[in-house]
Amino acid sequence: xxxxxxxxxxxxxxxxxxxxxxxxxxxxxxxxxxxxxxxxxxxxxxxxxxxxxxxxxxxxxxxxxxxxxxxxxxxxxxxxxxxxxxxxxxxxxxxxxxxxxxxxxxxxxxxxxxxxxxxxxxxxxxxxxxxxxxxxxxxxxxxxxxxxxxxxxxxxxxxxxxxxxxxxxxxxxxxxxxxxxxxxxxxxxxxxxxxxxxxxxxxxxxxxxxxxxxxxxxxxxxxxxxx
Amino acid sequence: xxxxxxxxxxxxxxxxxxxxxxxxxxxxxxxxxxxxxxxxxxxxxxxxxxxxxxxxxxxxxxxxxxxxxxxxxxxxxxxxxxxxxxxxxxxxxxxxxxxxxxxxxxxxxxxxxxxxxxxxxxxxxxxxxxxxxxxxxxxxxxxxxxxxxxxxxxxxxxxxxxxxxxxxxxxxxxxxxxxxxxxxxxxxxxxxxxxxxxxxxxxxxxxxxxxxxxxxxxxxxxxxxxx
DNA sequence: TAGATTGTTAATCGATTAACAATC
DNA sequence: TAGATTGTTAATCGATTAACAATC
Numbered sequence: 001x002x003x004x005x006x007x008x009x010x011x012x013x014x015x016x017x018x019x020x021x022x023x024x025x026x027x028x029x030x031x032x033x034x035x036x037x038x039x040x041x042x043x044x045x046x047x048x049x050x051x052x053x054x055x056x057x058x059x060x061x062x063x064x065x066x067x068x069x070x071x072x073x074x075x076x077x078x079x080x081x082x083x084x085x086x087x088x089x090x091x092x093x094x095x096x097x098x099x100x101x102x103x104x105x106x107x108x109x110x111x112x113x114x115x116x117x118x119x120x121x122x123x124x125x126x127x128x129x130x131x132x133x134x135x136x137x138x139x140x141x142x143x144x145x146x147x148x149x150x151x152x153x154x155x156x157x158x159x160x161x162x163x164x165x166x167x168x169x170x171x172x173x174x175x176x177x178x179x180x181x182x183x184x185x186x187x188x189x190x191x192x193x194x195x196x197x198x199x200x201x202x203x204x205x206x207x208x209x210x211x212x213x214x215x216x217x218x219x220x221x222x223x224x225x226x227x
Numbered sequence: 228x229x230x231x232x233x234x235x236x237x238x239x240x241x242x243x244x245x246x247x248x249x250x251x252x253x254x255x256x257x258x259x260x261x262x263x264x265x266x267x268x269x270x271x272x273x274x275x276x277x278x279x280x281x282x283x284x285x286x287x288x289x290x291x292x293x294x295x296x297x298x299x300x301x302x303x304x305x306x307x308x309x310x311x312x313x314x315x316x317x318x319x320x321x322x323x324x325x326x327x328x329x330x331x332x333x334x335x336x337x338x339x340x341x342x343x344x345x346x347x348x349x350x351x352x353x354x355x356x357x358x359x360x361x362x363x364x365x366x367x368x369x370x371x372x373x374x375x376x377x378x379x380x381x382x383x384x385x386x387x388x389x390x391x392x393x394x395x396x397x398x399x400x401x402x403x404x405x406x407x408x409x410x411x412x413x414x415x416x417x418x419x420x421x422x423x424x425x426x427x428x429x430x431x432x433x434x435x436x437x438x439x440x441x442x443x444x445x446x447x448x449x450x451x452x453x454x
Numbered sequence: 455t456a457g458a459t460t461g462t463t464a465a466t467c468g469a470t471t472a473a474c475a476a477t478c
Numbered sequence: 479t480a481g482a483t484t485g486t487t488a489a490t491c492g493a494t495t496a497a498c499a500a501t502c
Binding site: 070 | 469472476
């Protein structure tokens with residue numbers, strides 16, 4: 001759901017559209033699988049068949065960031081994998097906090113893959129007094145009142161918002177004020193973010209509604225969605 | 228991440244692009260809020276300011292489905308809300324099953340809003356024997372071996388896949404074979420679906436990677452993403 | 455009626471695909 | 479070298495925005 005034309009400006013004035021950026025994790029995943037299967041090289045055509053995109057798009061996408069292939073040969077899988085890793089910023093570690101120790105918050109904390117990728121949860125906050133002091137996957141839940149203090153003395157890269165939508169606006173304000181530059185928003189409400197703050201929304205209800213639309217053949221639609 | 232050009236064909240041969248469909252839940256949400264606040268009418272311009280999209284886009288989007296406004300007046304909030312509800316197929320109930328009783332599966336089962344919207348969980352399956360027979364929010368976990376039998380004798384609209392990616396392909400195959408037409412896929416792998424089956428992917432790792440890209444200012448990017 | 459705002463056509467803009475020269 | 483495949487430019491396609499006649 002694009003509010004505003006979504007672009008990322010590179011310092012050399014070349015614009016990388018969000019459509020391109022959103023495809024990178026998928027390339028990264030396919031290349032990772034090939035790497036595991038000991039596949040050494042891949043042409044844009046090979047990859048296009050596997051991924052069901054055009055070879056043209058793959059080459060265009062990659063060439064936004066540099067020339068990683070070789071004419072007549074294709075791409076070295078490991079090299080390209082590592083390049084995309086760098087482009088995506090996955091060579092560093094990130095500190096994440098969760099605000100809202102409900103069910104979704106808990107599942108994220110227990111999801112082992114994030115740590116493997118360099119996304120480390122360092123703190124959890126909740127508004128409910130009865131949750132404060134309890135441990136989730138080794139992290140003690142703090143009261144939301146501590147949030148601002150915590151942010152002042154700790155570096156946080158990404159705040160994950162899993163609280164009710166009523167509190168989202170005020171919490172987002174604190175988090176942004178304290179310099180957090182990335183927000184993963186699970187609450188079903190929009191966040192007003194200034195430039196320089198990146199927001200990713202995960203709206204499960206929206207996803208179900210889109211499914212619902214697709215399923216609703218009673219009104220005569222024929223469906224052909226993929227994403 | 229569009230694999231294939233994403234369109235939905237209406238029976239009158241007009242194509243509704245997925246970009247349009249994906250915006251509908253957001254319109255629906257804003258109209259719902261207005262309704263709660265007793266706002267009776269809204270012009271495309273009013274709405275465009277609130278939602279930070281162009282008025283033109285709103286009118287174009289809506290006119291894919293019919294003429295719901297009135298010149299010189301705008302749109303009746305309640306009427307438009309109900310129209311979008313109908314378009315999205317939210318006037319009926321859906322039966323959902325969850326395959327994978329892990330943390331994400333559990334949080335979805337406990338998420339009260341789905342029921343309110345007509346999305347009812349009717350069964351849960353898992354491969355782990357120790358989980359079978361336990362209750363989650365009043366639903367007994369069944370062994371995955373029962374899945375095919377269950378699908379044969381019960382109507383299921385949407386299967387939510389929250390298991391490990393290793394089992395996703397085989398489970399998806401069963402589910403599709405048994406006639407389930409909607410899949411909400413949380414596992415980090417692509418599902419090969421035939422025409423007529425709608426898939427929504429929720430790839431949390433991808434979302435984090437996109438955030439990571441946006442945060443990575445060290446390589447000189449200036450960021451301006453919204454979604 | 456006059457003002458406002460839709461529905462819709464036309465113009466623009468951006469993203470995808472095709473084509474091909476460069477070159478490994 | 480000959481064949482393959484990239485990087486990149488040009489062509490196409492689709493989505494967004496602008497404009498305005500219709501009309502409430």
